[in-house]
Amino acid sequence: MDDNIRVGVFFCGCGGSITGKVDYEPIIAEIKKLPQVEYVRDSQNLCAHLERELIIKEIGQNRLNRMVIVGCGGSPEEGIFKDALTKAGLNSHLLSMVNLLDECCAVRKKTSLSSAKALEMIRMGVARAANLEEVSFGEIPVNRTILVIGSGLAGMETALATAARGFKVILVEKEDKLGGRLARINSIIGTDRKPVELLDEKVQAVTSNPAIVIMTGTKLVDINGDVNGGIGNFTAWLAKDGTETPVAVGAVVIATGVQTIFCPVKYGLGIADNIIGQMKLERLLADGKRFTRKRISMVIGKGTEAFNLPFVLAIKNALLLRRKFDAAVNVFYTNIKVGGDNWEKIYTEARDSGANFFKFDDSIEITANNGEITVSYDDPFLRGKIPGYYKITSDYIILPEELVPAEGTKELAKILRLEPGPTSFFSIDNAHILPHMTSRDGIYLVGSCQSPGFVNEIETAARAVADEIACQLNADRVSVELTQPYVDAAKCVVCLTCYRCCPHGAITIEHGEQFNNLYQSAAQMNPLACRRCGICAAECPGKAIQLPDYTDNQILARLEAMEVQP
């Protein structure tokens, strides 16, 4: 920090909006007296083009190195003045805006206190300005190889989409074959394409693409040892046949999918040929099973309402069984969740085709006896008129499986330092941001590993993630403004508090002679992975971490400049 701080304070009347309520003259006189203020000027329209040109000249003429704008606080205006600073040869962060327009004028009528308040706010702004620091740009070399974990449809689509954008891809699959569960389903909603054809097409595309390296029988076992790297620079350890190999990658995409667990015991049933799950039904149909005994009952809802998939799947199959086998289909449901593209249509078609839909509240009893299934339930619609339990006999009962994250999800989450979500699938970052991001930049989710999903959603998701990666890793050296927190190694005791509390895993503990403390080590924030929230800076017990533009000195200087009344 230079000793010679020369602050320029520019007052804007905002076309009368401010000067109508606040008298600038006495205030300007007071501000001129402040020790570090070298130049003061007022105007009615500082953001006008000619005014800006003048400001640039004034900065040069008066050798100013900090600027305070007293006026409004809008982002476009802030951008204008930052631009002026840059054109004047100063760092764009040496600007402090004092928002009199909103905080002083818009919210109250003119009172005797308005000018005193304005003066205090400007003093605080000048105090902050005197503590402002430069922030530079840096170029971070990044690795442009992408690691995709899982070779189901999600993994393959992502591999193809990222390869198409010029990245190299390492596609890792823990089984011996590619394709995941795609071969096990019978039909895809919204298209007549057979899953097996789709599978063959994608496997062919992936295996013949020179940018994609495929490793089967391989798992991710570690990422950067005990201290994880960040986006652009991960070292992933892949294990195959007991040997571990490190690979350097720039981003990781998780496409590990979902697994289904068939649990007839939940419905009071045991194992039998005519008690099957929806996914098992898909398999049977794909393998060419013909239904000769044709009374089929399905149950949906009842404890599996977390996801849309079981509902739409059941309705799709109800329609299919009607059309293909002219089966008598009864669907017992607690809820119909068809909020999605064309799903309402399928439901209407299923009803129109003659499938019966029976609602039940909660109590349903299913018994199997001598190859026959009896469903007994209490109908809430007919209860008023014809109370009692209704019984329906059928040959088959089709129940929804439990949808749980694929095997190894918990371990993978721990390796990647990600929190599982409330349904124990991988948690997306924030509902308002891209729904394939995790809390850590550089680690993305595609497909059912995040929430059981549909084939037609996967292609869109894969492209979205590929685009996001292309945005983030846009060159071999990525330019980034170094606004991430910096650490004073002399004060860092490497206590790990910041490392533990960072929600984005963006902090690493680095070692080297450049760290002038007895550990020769300090925490460092990854400029690409850090999201500049400042939690680390606030937690640090040694006050070793400062967040640019929000340093302790800047904030405490503002508090220091406040008036205190007895």
Added chain:
Amino acid sequence: MSTGANFQPKIVVFACENSGWLAAGHAAELSLSYPEKVNLIKLPCSGKIDVLYFMKALEKADGTMILACQKENCKFLQGNIRAAQRVIQTRHTLKEIGIEEDRVGIFYLAANMGHKFAEVVQNFYDKIRELGPNPGKVIK
């Protein structure tokens, strides 16, 4: 000036850039009125608030608060949780020296809640008025 009906508390409002700060801007757009002696200080996330900031604010002011994003809605996932923890720590710190805990608080709102901003600030101001001037203010 210092006591009685004329007492106008000084409040320092730390506002998260994604919620409180924008809500204050929204209040200004709607020309909503809130008390005079309120100073706004912007933070990148409510998680940046420090017990030290609260204490230094209370060396000068009668009350202080942090405005954060609504629960489970923090853009940085855990900022508002950390902020709530620090408010608890600060309340404890104040209680230890016999200063009313209610002089510090955390309030949750979203960026488009200009009315809520004005309401929260006004209610806090009224509460501090009842408590009276902060006996711990450090006048040099």
Added chain:
Amino acid sequence: MIIAERKPIDEILGFLVKYRKVLVLGCGGCVTVCLAGGEKEAGILGSQLAMASRKEGRPLEVVQKTVERQCDFEYLAGIRHLVKEVDAVLSLACGIGIQTCNEAFRDKMTWPGVNTRFLGVNLNVGEWAERCQACGQCVLDRTGGICPVARCSKSIFNGPCGGSQGGKCEVSPDTDCAWALIYDRLTQLGEVDSLRDIMGIKDWSHSRDGGPRKLVREDLELESGK
């Protein structure tokens, strides 16, 4: 790591009641790592003291400084001028640092701002547990790396006492029985039979029972070799 905890504020205010100007001295060593007495805590405590004294009507001027650590005289030498200007020092270092301050600045009293609790491990942010009592003759080689001195409430050797229930100590249901842990660990390592060798009576003179301890390594002393 030495784990300390700030003393109750009333105690501290009691120590400082007769002074006008005080130095709050933080330490960048163990107490920073255990979040008790580093620069941040020193700042907050300083603010608390200023406000509390204001409230009582006896304004106390507080000066604040944090040094690398307070257990080496060299680091304290750098603040000599600061100590001259104050009536007393409040140190947030562990008991070692507080005493070193008193030795370094003989004419002023350095008061303790923390209670030094124990030597322990950091299990999680905000959670520490005792692990070592510096008994001077480590037996971890015979107990699978689990200390019967620090982790057994009675510091007994050769197996649990009758109060061990379900792997927990009778002192508290939150405290593991160290000997249960030792047994399990040695079993895991395939060494449980080694427990059949009786550990002899411990020579407690290497521990506190022998009086305040001192360690001199003549080969390291700067005067040696002359």
